[in-house]
Amino acid sequence: MTSTRSRAPRPLAGGLLAGSGAAAATIGLLLAAAVLVPVLNLAVAADSPVHMPTWVVSLVGKYLTFALLALSVDLIWGFCGILSLGHGAFFALGGYAIGMHLMREIGGRGVYGNPLLPDFMVFLNWSELPWYWHGFDSFPFALLMVVLVPGLLAFVFGWFAFRSRVTGVYFSIISQALTFALMLAFFRNDMGFGGNNGLTDFKDVLGFDLQDDRTRAALFALTAVVLAAAYFCCRLIILSRLGKVLVAVRDAESRVRFLGYRVEYYKLFVFVFSAMLAGIAGALYVPQVGIINPSEFAPANSIEIVIWVAIGGRGTLHGAILGAILVNYLKTWFTGAIPELWLFALGGLFIAVTLLLPTGIVGLAEHLRRRRPPATGDETPHLARETAP
Template sequence: MSTLNLPLKPSLFSRPAWIGIVVCTVILGLLPILNLIFPAGHPLSISSYTIALIGKFMCYAMAALALDLVWGYTGILSLGHGVFFALGGYAHGMYLMRAIGHDGVYQSDLPDFMVFLNWKAYPWYWWMTEHFWFAMLLVVLVPGVLAFVFGYFAFRSRIKGVYFSIITQAMTFAFMLLFFRNDTGFGGNNGFTDFKRILGFTITAPSTKAVLYLVTLAFLLGSLLLCRAIVTSKLGRVLQGVRDSESRLMFIGYNPLWFKLFVWTLSAVLCGIAGALYVPQVGIINPSEMSPANSIEMVIWAAVGGRGSLLGPIIGAFTVNGLKSWFTAAFPDLWLYALGLIFILVTLFLPQGILGLIKKLKRQEKSDPSKEAA
């Protein structure tokens, strides 16, 4: 009888990995506290710019982690996760726009962009978005429902491989064109911006930014633990079976459709939450977040860090975006060439990414005969 070629006991994070996770969490958690306690110029002071930048990187890391769940462990390469990220951001962004109240330029009940475009009332799909809890519900439901419907028809039709990647890219491009239109109620080219309050607190206040940062850190850590629980369970072994040999999985009695649909929808929801956390920290959401290039960048983050490892995509997101921040300041016209070169070099020489390289070096160190003799 055929069996799944999977380990009987899935590997967990090693003890050094757990120590690294705890240390990084503590260090990241201390940064906003240092920003609040110490004034600018103090040796221990952390600038507000740094806090906002790292907060953005954590949102990207959460999106990369969500992508790794479907690509690294299930073998589904998505080039459209940018649309889920942006939809979560738009759902939260409309709440933030409505929280502006009469403090906009036109001092109207409607956001400034709607007044400018001669809207007379909110469209039906923005109903009740003045309530934070309802906006958060949309953050989860909108990407989740879209992913479920899209995934159901795609997976039921046995679309896979490069064909699935192409239609996900077409999906995000179609949504980008839709959101760029001025008559759809999404702000057109400019999107949503000029936020002033969140839950009654001034959004630009250092204390508010610190709370948003810490909430993002908590969600990133929670997402990591959730994904780890999934991939180390029996469900995770089935997902890896889908990745490694879907036909063999079907032969022994599993229906891959519902497993793929579950992990695809969960990944979209996590990506939407990452987008919702991104918007108040960056201060804007517009259709460019749905650009196919953004979705491809998510793939690069996962590949650079090491897909199929959970920690790798987080490392990749921080590494690539850190390089991007430096590169775009030093050589703004060359970043896209550098990004393409990074992806090519990683594909050719580091197929397992940064994390794979670290593991390889550790194995070589353990098997070094000179050290054993010493």
């Protein structure tokens, strides 16, 4: 006999139900930043108190690419319950795709002056360009690869994993193994991606000097606009019936199957879409920071993304954006002021958020706004649930 089950609704879907106010505010803020930041950087005199130096523009631009990455993780983890510990891999692959284009753009201006081969290949005594480097001289081709390569990897990986119903921590662990394997592979010189130095010393993109303030401001504006667009797309998905199916999969996967939905296709769709978003984030990241190397594949990076989302508020798209910006601002501050304490702070955040703030900042804010006790119910149902007859 089953007694009353204590599975109270987690307030995770709060963001879903929250009116379009938060969405409008997020998009509005991002578009405003896309205009304002370049103006404050380029049109305001350098000695003015509201002038924004270029390094700040690039730093905030970097935060926004992380926000896009967090958005992609939130879409699968927050809404579909798939905890990927390998999403940094898709980010890095997108970054490598654009990095390869930027390397080809250097052309004969490299240290060795080889018009075709990037410097590291000349250094390794390679005589010709590997086949997979062909085509990257074309910008549209590189853009295509930015979404296609992560998308394809996610498709193949997801196809195998979801079809075999690899779920929960098992999925997390093998996705971590995936990014770990890729990291090892990209560290190898003979892979042809620059080994542990990665790809760097980029000169320009589409003929615009990457060191130029205007290029940097434009990259920032582009990032903000892309983030706003991605946010909008994610919201469309979440509000559609597809989004409802995803949340249903998160909460009661087998029920969804018995309703006749092919859960694996839904997971595959959202996983591939999310990987593509991560790839785009990587492609926006690389020209702004000027380097991509295999350490971006490190499993630790991928886990860090998850904590951005958790802090902002899992299952709320704007929470993911907020969390990414906040944690990365903290990181910048800590590593400048008290670097030896950063890992304590980050580790503490992981623990504190999971223990004390399971709904993140956005959840906390909503809770305070509604001024009523949260519907937490029994938050510690034991695993024994699985062993019920």
